[in-house]
Amino acid sequence: MPVPDRPAYHLYRWLWGSLDLLFPPLCGGCGRRGSNWCTDCDGQVNKIQYPICDICGQPRKVSGLCFHCSDDKPSFTKLRSWALYKGPVREAIRNLKYRRNVSLGLVLSNPLVKLFCDLCWDVDMILPVPLGVARLKERGYNQAVLIARPLALNIDIPCETQGLHRVRETRSQVGLTLNQRRDNVRNAFKATKEIVSNRRILVVDDVATSSATLDACASALLEAGAEDVSCLTIARTSEQF
Ligand SMILES: [Zn+2]
Ligand SMILES: [Zn+2]
Numbered sequence: 088m089p090v091p092d093r094p095a096y097h098l099y100r101w102l103w104g105s106l107d108l109l110f111p112p113l114c115g116g117c118g119r120r121g122s123n124w125c126t127d128c129d130g131q132v133n134k135i136q137y138p139i140c141d142i143c144g145q146p147r148k149v150s151g152l153c154f155h156c157s158d159d160k161p162s163f164t165k166l167r168s169w170a171l172y173k174g175p176v177r178e179a180i181r182n183l184k185y186r187r188n189v190s191l192g193l194v195l196s197n198p199l200v201k202l203f204c205d206l207c208w209d210v211d212m213i214l215p216v217p218l219g220v221a222r223l224k225e226r227g228y229n230q231a232v233l234i235a236r237p238l239a240l241n242i243d244i245p246c247e248t249q250g251l252h253r254v255r256e257t258r259s260q261v262g263l264t265l266n267q268r269r270d271n272v273r274n275a276f277k278a279t280k281e282i283v284s285n286r287r288i289l290v291v292d293d294v295a296t297s298s299a300t301l302d303a304c305a306s307a308l309l310e311a312g313a314e315d316v317s318c319l320t321i322a323r324t325s326e327q328f
Contacts, residue, residue: 096240103193115182115191116175123194128175135168135323143298144168144323155265161298162305163290165317167206169198172294172322180293180322184230192233195321199234199291200241208317209287213239213246216292216304217276219256234321235291244289250282251290251304260296268299276307284312295323 113120116128139146140153142160144167147153170176183191215231223229232248239246254277260268290304295318305316 093241093243095243096237099237099240100193103190106190112190113188114175115179115188115194117178123190124179128179131174132169132176133171133173135170139167142166144295146325161302162309163298163301163316163318165208166295166298166301166320167202167318168295168320168323169202170322172296172324176322180230183233184226184293187227189228189233192230193237195293196234196237196241199238199319199321203238203242203289203319208289210244210289210317211286212250212283213244213289213291214250214283214304214308215246215248216290216300217248217251217253219253221256231292234293238291238319247282249279250288251276251278251307260300265297265299268297269302272300272303274303276304278307278311278313280311283308285314287315288313288317290316290318292318292320293322295320 107123111120112123114125114128115123116131117125119125119127135144135146138148138150140156141150142152142156142165144165145153172180179191179195182188183195213235215229215235217231218226218229235246253275255275257271257275260271263271288308290301290308292301295301301318301320305318308316
């Protein structure tokens with residue numbers, strides 16, 4: 088499927104681009120002045136290479152299912168990511184998430200547009216992984232929305248930020264074992280039946296680590312009647328759980 092060309096997306100891009108006139112952009116990966124994403128950083132991206140696990144997309148030595156997916160299948164049908172969470176990609180995501188460089192949402196959505204078009208998935212709706220109320224208030228924005236919205240405009244699929252809610256705060260997944268991560272996010276999400284019922288959903292997030300969060304989102308969506316759930320993230324960690 089070729090990368091589409093949507094007027095709404097160009098308007099969104101133009102609005103963000105006009106901010107660059109007021110605040111000259113710095114590269115999200117290395118901080119160099121001139122553009123939001125420089126060619127040096129682009130050349131250092133560790134793109135996910137096949138073979139990968141057919142379900143969770145974890146890089147492997149052979150295709151098929153990884154140990155975790157064959158042992159305990161996740162609720163989502165597929166998860167794919169653009170790159171490993173390393174180097175300039177890691178830096179750009181941290182700048183988007185923790186340092187308020189919100190224009191990087193648009194920059195980081197571009198490779199997801201290409202990835203989505205290459206995958207040729209049939210989906211009806213895009214849902215960003217929601218933050219809890221307290222975290223959203225503290226940060227002021229949800230980085231997953233900033234990635235999902237330009238992706239949705241570009242591929243002309245609605246982005247529904249009300250389709251999924253985080254019903255309780257969860258602690259950071261950093262430093263937790265796989266079982267602790269699953270416990271941490273279990274029943275943390277609730278989906279809106281009227282929005283997701285009988286729909287094929289694409290859940291979008293910035294990083295997948297153990298995929299426990301995406302699994303919990305998919306469970307909530309299927310429980311509310313979603314037909315199918317697949318997931319896309321910018322990056323994934325290379326550690327095995
Ligand atoms: Zn750079
Ligand atoms: Zn797997």
